[in-house]
Each structure stands twice: as structure tokens, then as C-alpha cells.
Amino acid sequence: MAENRKYLPLASTRRLEKLMTRYYFLTRYHRFWGKPLRRPLAWVTSGAPVELLRAFRIHPVYPENYGAICGTRRVSAQLCQVAEAAGYSQDLCSYARSHIGSILRPELAPMGGLPKPDLLVACNNICGTVLKWYEALARIFRVPLLVLDTPFLPGELTESAKSYVLEQLKHMADFLAHFTGRRLDRRELERHMALSKETVNLWKEIRGFCRAKPSPLNAPDLFIHMAPIVVLRGTPQAVHYYRLLRNEVNSRVQQGQGAVPGEKIRLVWDNIAIWYRIFGFFQMFSERGACFVTDTYSGGWVMELTEGDPLESLAATYTEIFLNRSPEFRARQMIELIKDYNADGFVMHSNRSCKPYSLVQEVIRRRVMQETGVPGLVVEADMADQRVFAEEPVRNRVQAFLETLSDI
Amino acid sequence: MLNKYYLGIDIGSLTTKVVLVDDTGAVAARAADRSGYSGRRVAERLVEEILKEKGLDKKDISATVATGYGRVTFPADREISEITCQARGIAHLFPAARTVIDIGGQDSKVIKLLPGGKVADFAMNDKCAAGTGRFLEVMAGALEVRVEDLDDLAAQSGESCPISSICTVFAESEVISHIAAGRQKADIVAGVCASVAARVASLASRTGLEPEVVFTGGVARNKGVVNALAEHLRCRLLVPEEPEVTAALGAALLAGNIKV
Numbered sequence: 089m090a091e092n093r094k095y096l097p098l099a100s101t102r103r104l105e106k107l108m109t110r111y112y113f114l115t116r117y118h119r120f121w122g123k124p125l126r127r128p129l130a131w132v133t134s135g136a137p138v139e140l141l142r143a144f145r146i147h148p149v150y151p152e153n154y155g156a157i158c159g160t161r162r163v164s165a166q167l168c169q170v171a172e173a174a175g176y177s178q179d180l181c182s183y184a185r186s187h188i189g190s191i192l193r194p195e196l197a198p199m200g201g202l203p204k205p206d207l208l209v210a211c212n213n214i215c216g217t218v219l220k221w222y223e224a225l226a227r228i229f230r231v232p233l234l235v236l237d238t239p240f241l242p243g244e245l246t247e248s249a250k251s252y253v254l255e256q257l258k259h260m261a262d263f264l265a266h267f268t269g270r271r272l273d274r275r276e277l278e279r280h281m282a283l284s285k286e287t288v289n290l291w292k293e294i295r296g297f298c299r300a301k302p303s304p305l306n307a308p309d310l311f312i313h314m315a316p317i318v319v320l321r322g323t324p325q326a327v328h329y330y331r332l333l334r335n336e337v338n339s340r341v342q343q344g345q346g347a348v349p350g351e352k353i354r355l356v357w358d359n360i361a362i363w364y365r366i367f368g369f370f371q372m373f374s375e376r377g378a379c380f381v382t383d384t385y386s387g388g389w390v391m392e393l394t395e396g397d398p399l400e401s402l403a404a405t406y407t408e409i410f411l412n413r414s415p416e417f418r419a420r421q422m423i424e425l426i427k428d429y430n431a432d433g434f435v436m437h438s439n440r441s442c443k444p445y446s447l448v449q450e451v452i453r454r455r456v457m458q459e460t461g462v463p464g465l466v467v468e469a470d471m472a473d474q475r476v477f478a479e480e481p482v483r484n485r486v487q488a489f490l491e492t493l494s495d496i
Numbered sequence: 497m498l499n500k501y502y503l504g505i506d507i508g509s510l511t512t513k514v515v516l517v518d519d520t521g522a523v524a525a526r527a528a529d530r531s532g533y534s535g536r537r538v539a540e541r542l543v544e545e546i547l548k549e550k551g552l553d554k555k556d557i558s559a560t561v562a563t564g565y566g567r568v569t570f571p572a573d574r575e576i577s578e579i580t581c582q583a584r585g586i587a588h589l590f591p592a593a594r595t596v597i598d599i600g601g602q603d604s605k606v607i608k609l610l611p612g613g614k615v616a617d618f619a620m621n622d623k624c625a626a627g628t629g630r631f632l633e634v635m636a637g638a639l640e641v642r643v644e645d646l647d648d649l650a651a652q653s654g655e656s657c658p659i660s661s662i663c664t665v666f667a668e669s670e671v672i673s674h675i676a677a678g679r680q681k682a683d684i685v686a687g688v689c690a691s692v693a694a695r696v697a698s699l700a701s702r703t704g705l706e707p708e709v710v711f712t713g714g715v716a717r718n719k720g721v722v723n724a725l726a727e728h729l730r731c732r733l734l735v736p737e738e739p740e741v742t743a744a745l746g747a748a749l750l751a752g753n754i755k756v
């Protein structure tokens with residue numbers, strides 16, 4: 089079972105639950121409406137250019153979001169074991185293992201697993217893992233796999249990198265036209281991009297409210313309420329939902345209401361949430377008056393789509409995703425968050441699953457500490473596989489870290 | 497006027513340590529024993545013994561701070577993490593200390609200190625027994641020697657056997673294969689000490705190493721590890737007279753709010 093929160097709840101959460109239930113309900117019964125409406129179902133990575141797929145009326149489903157659901161419901165470890173028994177390495181990302189486990193043993197999986205895909209779309213802007221993961225899926229389901237290869241950016245986006253990605257997007261559009269039997273409707277694409285843009289702007293605005301002291305939101309709020317920007321980005325429902333959330337968060341700020349009562353310490357979070365301990369983990373902080381006012385993870389979805397040619401804009405935006413960028417870029421991002429949100433320290437989740445996110449953290453930690461003078465803590469865990477979580481050592485480090493911040 | 501006393505209790509994974517200080521911060525008494533099944537009971541017994549020895553009563557103790565893994569089990573006035581306690585204890589004994597390397601039973605840590613004993617940064621071993629007292633115990637077991645004797649044995653080594661595996665279980669089988677290959681016990685022990693040192697040195701590289709460097713925890717009694725570590729880090733290591741009680745001392749000082 090999922091855990092309960094121990095601090096100020098958001099009224100919007102009910103609406104969020106409804107929205108997500110509806111999305112997963114539609115997804116689950118896609119087989120009844122997908123064919124007649126000529127709307128294929130695609131499994132896509134979180135960093136895939138979903139606006140293009142939506143323009144072709146494809147229904148996107150996110151195995152990574154599903155992995156987070158498995159984590160929150162604490163069934164990941166079991167599903168991972170299924171995948172491990174089938175030969176997948178324990179070192180493989182636990183979203184991939186949970187998802188593959190859910191395909192092999194749907195009876196163990198939430199919602200009986202995800203409905204079968206007609207198409208797979210993977211973009212390696214988040215990691216290289218998704219390539220092999222989706223190749224395995226393509227072999228299992230024998231459906232086409234589209235790969236968008238976004239070159240890693242050691243510095244700024246170059247013209248050649250951009251045109252390389254743009255070329256692929258054009259090919260992708262041609263393939264999708266053929267696959268769906270629809271033509272690429274530029275107006276449709278622009279409409280979805282405008283909706284995406286609006287969603288992103290709202291999310292940015294909501295996150296910005298947390299500069300207030302006390303902060304109206306704590307990290308678990310951000311993690312839970314980011315779901316629509318991941319799976320419904322580019323739809324009117326997402327825009328509608330975030331307007332609602334914006335109003336609620338805004339009114340918290342107006343009333344000086346903080347997420348953590350008696351906020352004393354302000355922290356920044358780095359890396360994916362620890363889903364199976366989403367409230368318990370942060371309670372170790374909130375019970376000592378520490379609030380996570382912002383994070384790099386849910387902030388990853390504040391990716392602004394530039395004006396101009398829609399495909400060019402997609403090429404730039406999806407290549408510039410922070411996980412596809414240098415440690416220098418990420419250190420700078422962290423430093424800015426600390427200054428901008430007036431944070432007293434930062435906590436990095438060294439996530440066994442997610443190598444691109446975690447491997448460079450120690451380098452970033454040192455640089456950020458040097459430049460900002462605030463302390464940073466590294467906590468070792470995994471986002472979904474709870475077998476990796478060692479309660480006592482984690483508690484010990486967290487306590488020591490908070491003691492350094494509270495003048496014992 | 498009666499003296500005030502403060503108690504620091506460190507319930508570690510392997511041993512429990514108790515330190516009593518007076519209001520000047522001077523150590524009045526100390527005791528230690530294996531934590532066993534219930535560290536809390538061991539702590540209570542040690543406290544009783546100390547009080548008896550000093551002719552004191554429970555109410556002579558003004559405040560108690562508990563630390564270590566069992567800290568929440570002991571009914572103290574406050575529980576404080578061993579990192580904060582260790583830092584305070586070391587700053588008291590060695591005001592010039594800027595780095596503490598602590599190797600305890602189940603974990604090893606490196607603490608960077610600010611003047612006055614405040615913690616600037618720290619790093620702890622990953623969830624793994626490599627580079628800890630437990631690692632040494634397992635290896636001593638495989639070699640059929642007492643942990644206390646590792647010290648002398650390491651000193652006799654001519655050429656240490658490298659232990660490459662970090663995993664305690666794999667390292668143990670490496671030790672066993674060295675034994676099977678007829679290598680000298682002393683050389684294997686030296687290799688084991690070097691392995692602990694290498695592990696802890698990599699931990700120290702996360703926080704950086706600033707002199708003076710103080711080495712604490714039960715393992716600091718082992719000269720084999722001390723020498724291997726000093727060599728690895730290329731710096732002088734200060735070892736307190738009783739390296740395993742410094743966190744308990746810090747806890748007692750924190751109980752009395754006795755500043756450095």
C-alpha cells in the first residue's frame with residue numbers, strides 16, 4: 089500500500105487522481121476504441137517528442153511513469169525479480185526491470201500490466217538504457233521501434249547537432265504518416281505544441297511559487313503533481329489541471345501557508361524520487377522543519393519550446409534536456425536553484441538505477457558546495473527497487489546532515 | 497558545591513561505549529563492552545558500574561546524550577548522530593584537527609571539521625562492510641587469528657598479498673585462496689589492512705583531506721591499518737589514546753553543552 093502523508097495536503101490531489109485514473113482507464117481499454125478511431129497506442133520514453141505523436145493522433149503510454157506507479161505501490165522488487173529470473177541484470181534500471189517483469193507476469197503487476205503497444209518510440213536524451221530496453225520490447229512484441237538519437241551536449245547545442253536531430257524528426261514524421269495513414273497536419277502539431285508550452289509555463293509558475301518563505305510545496309508534492317506533465321503534456325486536460333493547481337498554490341502563498349509547518353531549513357533535491365518511501369523518506373526531514381523547496385527532477389519538465397518551425401523547435405528542446413548535458417551545466421543549474429530559492433543545503437539521491445543522473449553527482453556536489461558554501465548530502469537508494477534501500481544508514485546520514493544545518 | 501556530571505552513550509553495532517565527564521569536560525570515567533543482542537542493556541549495566549565506581553548516584557547526572565546505531569533505544573535526554581558527536585569529541589581532544597577518519601564496526605566515515613568542532617562535510621561508506629571493522633573481523637576469522645593480533649602480524653610482513661575484491665564475501669574467498677596457495681599469514685594480513693586503507697582513502701577523497709588528520713574508532717588501534725592508511729594518504733595520522741570512545745566523549749560534552 090502507498091504511504092500517507094504527514095503534512096498539509098493539497099485539495100487538487102483529488103482532481104489529479106481523477107485525471108490519472110481516467111488516463112489509465114482509457115489506456116487500459118484502448119483495444120475498444122483505438123482501432124475504430126484509427127489511433128494506435130505507442131509506448132514512449134519520457135523524453136520522446138510526444139507533440140509529434142499527438143499530431144498523428146497516437147495515444148502515448150509511458151512505461152517509466154508505470155515504473156513509478158510500481159514503485160509507489162511497492163511491487164517493483166517483485167517485478168524486478170521476475171525480470172532478473174528471466175536473465176535481466178540486477179544492474180539494469182528498475183523501471184526497465186519492473187516493466188519487463190510486468191510483461192512476463194501481468195498478474196503481479198498494477199492494472200494487470202500496460203496494454204500491448206502498436207509502436208515503440210525511444211529517445212536517448214535521458215539515457216542509453218532506453219535503447220536496449222526498447223529493443224527488447226520490439227523483440228517481444230514484434231512492433232516497429234522508432235529511435236531518436238540526440239547527441240550528448242558537452243557545451244551548447246550546435247547547428248550540426250540540431251540538424252542531425254531535425255533530419256530524424258522528418259523521417260519519423262514520414263514513417264508516422266505511413267504508419268497511421270494520416271498526413272502530418274502542421275496546424276495540429278502547432279496546436280499540441282502550444283498546449284505543451286502552456287503546460288510547461290504553468291508548471292514553471294507553480295514551481296516558482298516555492299521561492300516564498302515558507303514554501304507552499306514540498307518535494308513529494310512536486311513528484312506527485314508532475315504526473316500530468318509527463319503523460320498528458322500537449323493536451324487540454326493537462327493545461328486545465330495545472331491552472332487549478334496554480335490557483336491553489338498561489339492562494340497558499342497569499343495566505344503565507346507552508347507545506348512543512350514551522351519551516352526552518354530549505355533544501356534542494358537532486359534525482360528521481362524514492363517512490364516506495366515517498367512520504368516516509370521526506371518525513372525524516374519535515375519532522376525537523378526541513379522542506380525541499382525545489383528539485384532538479386520535476387524541474388526537468390520545464391523545457392521551453394522555442395518559437396519558429398515546429399520540428400526545429402522540437403529538435404532543440406528535446407536535445408537540450410538536462411540529462412543530456414555536461415556536469416558543468418548541471419552544477420550551474422544546481423547553484424542557480426540554491427541561490428534562487430534561498431536554500432540552506434541540498435540532498436542528492438544517488439540512484440542505483442539511473443546512471444546518467446547519478447554518476448556525476450559527486451563532482452557536482454563538490455563544485456556546488458565550493459561555490460555556494462552550503463552543504464550537500466548524498467543518500468544511496470533506488471527509485472523503485474526497495475531492496476536497495478537501507479533504512480538505518482539513511483536515517484543516520486540524514487540526521488547528521490540536518491544537525492550540521494541546525495547548530496547543535 | 498557539588499560537581500555536575502554528563503553522560504555520553506555510544507551504542508555501536510559491535511561495541512557500546514559510555515563516558516562520564518564533569519562540567520569542565522574532563523573525563524571522570526569510561527567503560528566499554530560488546531553490544532551483543534541488546535546494546536541498550538549493556539549501556540545500562542555500564543552506566544551502573546561507572547556510577548558505582550565513582551560513588552555517584554543517577555541524580556548526579558545532569559544530562560545524557562545517546563549516539564550510535566542504538567541511540568534511539570536508550571532513554572537519553574537527546575539523541576545525536578555519531579557524526580556530530582565524533583566531531584565534538586575530536587575537537588575537544590585535538591583542537592587543530594580538521595579531518596576525522598573513523599572506522600567503526602559497521603561503517604567508516606570521514607568528517608571534515610571547522611574550527612570549534614562544527615561539521616563542514618562528511619562521507620560514509622556505501623551500504624557495504626568493505627573498509628570497516630566487520631571486514632577485519634571476517635578476515636581474521638578466515639585466517640584463524642584474533643583481531644587484536646592482526647596488528648603484530650602485519651608488522652612481520654615482508655611482501656603483502658594484494659586483496660582486490662571490495663566485497664567482504666569475495667575478499668574472504670580471496671584470503672582463503674591465498675592461504676591455500678601457501679602464502680604467509682603475515683603477508684595476507686598486510687594485504688587485508690591495505691585493502692581497508694584503500695577503501696577509506698577513496699572515501700576521504702570525497703570530502704578532501706586537510707591536516708591535522710585524526711584516526712578514531714576501534715580499528716585505529718590496529719597499527720597495520722594505521723600505517724597502511726598513513727602511507728596511502730601520505731600524511732600523518734593522530735590517534736587518540738582511546739580511539740573507540742571519542743564519539744561517546746563528544747556525546748557527553750554535547751550533553752553538558754561544553755564548548756570547545
Ligand code: SF4
Nearest residue numbers: 181214215217441442
Ligand atoms: S536509467 Fe534513468 S533515465 Fe534511463 S529510464 Fe532508467 S530512470 Fe529513466
